Amino acid sequence: MQGMETVLRIEDLRKDYAGGWRKPSRPALSGLHLEVPRGSITGLLGPNGAGKTTTLKCIMGLIRPQAGRIWLFGEEATDARSRRRMGFLPEQPYFDFYLTPRKLLSYYGRLAGMDPSRIRTKTSYVLSLVGMGDEADLAMDKFSKGMLQRIGLAQALLSDPEFLVLDEPSSGLDPLGKIQVRDLLNSLRDGGITILLSSHQLSEIEEVCDGVAIIHKGGNVASGSLDDMLRSREEYEIDLEEPTSAAWDELPGSASWADAAHMRVVVSKKSLNEALKALMGSGASIAEVRQRRMTLEEYFLEKIGREGWEVGE
Amino acid sequence: MNAVAAFAWSVVQDSLHRKVFYAILAFTFILILLVPLLPSADIGVQIDLLREASLGLTSIMAFVLAVILGSTIIPREREKRTLYNTLSKPVSRWQYYLGKFTGIVVVVAGALLMTYVVILLFVLIKFGVFNPGMAKALFTILLEAMVLVSVAMLASVFYSPLVCVMLTALFYVVGHVKGDFLYRAMTDSANDPATRAISGVAYYVLPNLERLNINETIAHSERMFSVGATELLLLIGLAAAFTAILLFVGGYLFSRRDL
Known part of the structure; x- marks a missing residue:
């Protein structure tokens, strides 16, 4: 701006x-x-x-x-x-x-x-x-x-x-x-x-x-x-073409599924390469890799803290 | 000026939608019509009594209207938060304050005009006397109402309507007794110095509202004293000076007040 x-x-x-x-x-x-x-x-x-x-x-x-x-x-x-x-x-x-x-x-x-x-x-x-x-x-x-x-x-x-x-x-x-x-x-x-x-x-x-x-x-x-x-957080999202759980054991510790359908993995920037190798090694097909976009609520809670926030919604 | 007129017109519209306005008017008219039933209304003095009592009732009506409207308009708009909408427009608080004052004075003047017509017709029908000279008394009642409205509005910048009503009523009473009571308290050497000092300050600072009361003179057809143009100009000057001072102080304080 x-x-x-x-x-x-x-x-x-x-x-x-x-x-x-x-x-x-x-x-x-x-x-x-x-x-x-x-x-x-x-x-x-x-x-x-x-x-x-x-x-x-x-x-x-x-x-x-x-x-x-x-x-x-x-x-x-x-x-x-x-x-x-x-x-x-x-x-x-x-x-x-x-x-x-x-x-x-x-x-x-x-x-x-x-x-x-x-x-x-x-x-x-x-x-x-x-x-x-x-x-x-x-x-x-x-x-x-x-x-x-x-x-x-x-x-x-x-x-x-x-x-x-x-x-x-x-x-x-x-x-x-x-x-x-x-x-x-x-x-x-x-x-x-x-x-x-x-x-x-x-x-x-x-x-x-x-x-x-x-x-x-x-x-x-x-x-x-x-x-x-x-987009300021040091996390990335990996979208998969189709659901997989085959590579879970090989994914780094910072990784987590962002959805119940196992179509999206969230991983720290430091572990991004390791996660991509594990997914590709297991045959998963990668659709997109991008910097993770937090929700405003997540960002807000991170900045203010839960105790300071009374959600109006 | 357009904004001042818009604010003034909003007061007129608001008053016309308040039941209390019509109740006060109706009550005054009914009491005026009942004056001939007073036991002391002997033949010969009936017309003077009718005029004096009617003008007295009119003074009370003007006092009540001035105090109610002057004490409630700003606190009500602040409480209802309609002030936020109006004062966020490109208008100054001075325009708002003057506009509301003007509106209240217009409402009181309208009520006085209606009362004047009622008294005039009543005297004409009952005694066959056309007495337009009573307008002078109603005019001085309006002058006094202007002073009272400016006092009530000044108080309403800070206080609740109830406190404003009490303060304005106190001002009214002291303003009417100052020529007699305060003067004696100030000059009587038997009083302690503090009483004399306080009375002296009040005597010189407060207006002598009794000077604006020409009801008795007018009711008796100015037989004892006549109220000429010079006297009226003097009264206008007195009321205008106090109103201007009170409006200036009130407007200044309102312009600096957090809303």
Whole structure:
């Protein structure tokens, strides 16, 4: 990702929350760094209390960090103008229920400085985009959590943002809704929109993100392209043309079957040659040898540790 | 300005969807219509009594509306987290704060206008007297409501609605008794120095809300005193100055508050 234009850059962000009367303050962010390249989807990952939502609130100007700097589109974010090219979906968005989605978006459009005709056009468009076109003129008091989440996405997309900040966008959605959101995010990225996505759902991050920043206890743990991160371990996978167990006794000790069908062997880099010789010596036919790609969950557990992770899925 | 207007309009819409707004209005109208049933309503003073009692009820209505709306709007939006959606748009917190204040004042002004029409029609129908001069009293009630809204909103930046209501009510009471009670407490040499100092600070810092109360004068058709343009301008200046100071402090604190 180096060399790409950066839409968001965060340097040494620090934030403590007051602990109340005669109680120590609680650090939420302790020197966080983050970069989001233009045209990418970057996932912000971390266990509960890692500082994800605090980071997003700092970016959106909802809370004031004690220290650190935030740059948006190359300029330091100091006032409301820096949010002109942005859209934000807060976690579990909530609205005034007496409004209809159309009236709500009209209100947000006015706040975003859009002219009335553009608000009308865009409202219909974004509501259709999130699958709420038929409910545009219904009061929201009977809407489900998933429907409110879609309205939240619609308001984030209303003013044609170049940069979207989404906090748990799939929260409360049914499986079909999650697939629709994933497809929507991919199409937005293909349309040149940059997205910062905070999520508990590792599968969602793994499916849509180009890069990931993992944070824990308010600090950076790892960041970079997802492909680089997940291929970083010193292990290889050997795919076989057909199942075999003939060579098992001759395989090195580090080898293990990755599947129940005995079609894939996982082996350390050091023992790769020895494993290949053993397999070929036993007559097994090798289809492919590649660096092993971990799952994001494996990578995450390796970095954070099981005790620090409360799986949201 | 567009964002301020949008915020103000959202308050008006929100208020029109609150049952408590209609309940307060209806209660006030019913009480006004019941004033002639008061036992002290002797012939000859009935019209003055009706006007004075109606204006008194209107003052209470404006106080209740100002305090309820001013104390609840920010805490409610913070609790419901609708603030996150609105303040993530390219608007400043100052615009939000001023917009909400403007919206509340518009709602109170609308309620006062309706009450004015009710009193006007009631006096006209019952006594055959058309008395548009009462508008001056309702205008000063609105001025006082503006000060109260700015106090309630300032408190609501930090405190829960219940605390805001209590603080604003305390401000209202002290603001109305300061000309008499606080002045005596400050100047009476029999009081200890601390009491005199605290009374003195409160006397000079708090506005004299009783100055904005011209109900009695208007109810008696300005027979004793007349409320002219100069007097009204003075009252506008007084209310505007305190409102501006309180709005500035509240807006500044709100702009620095974590949400």
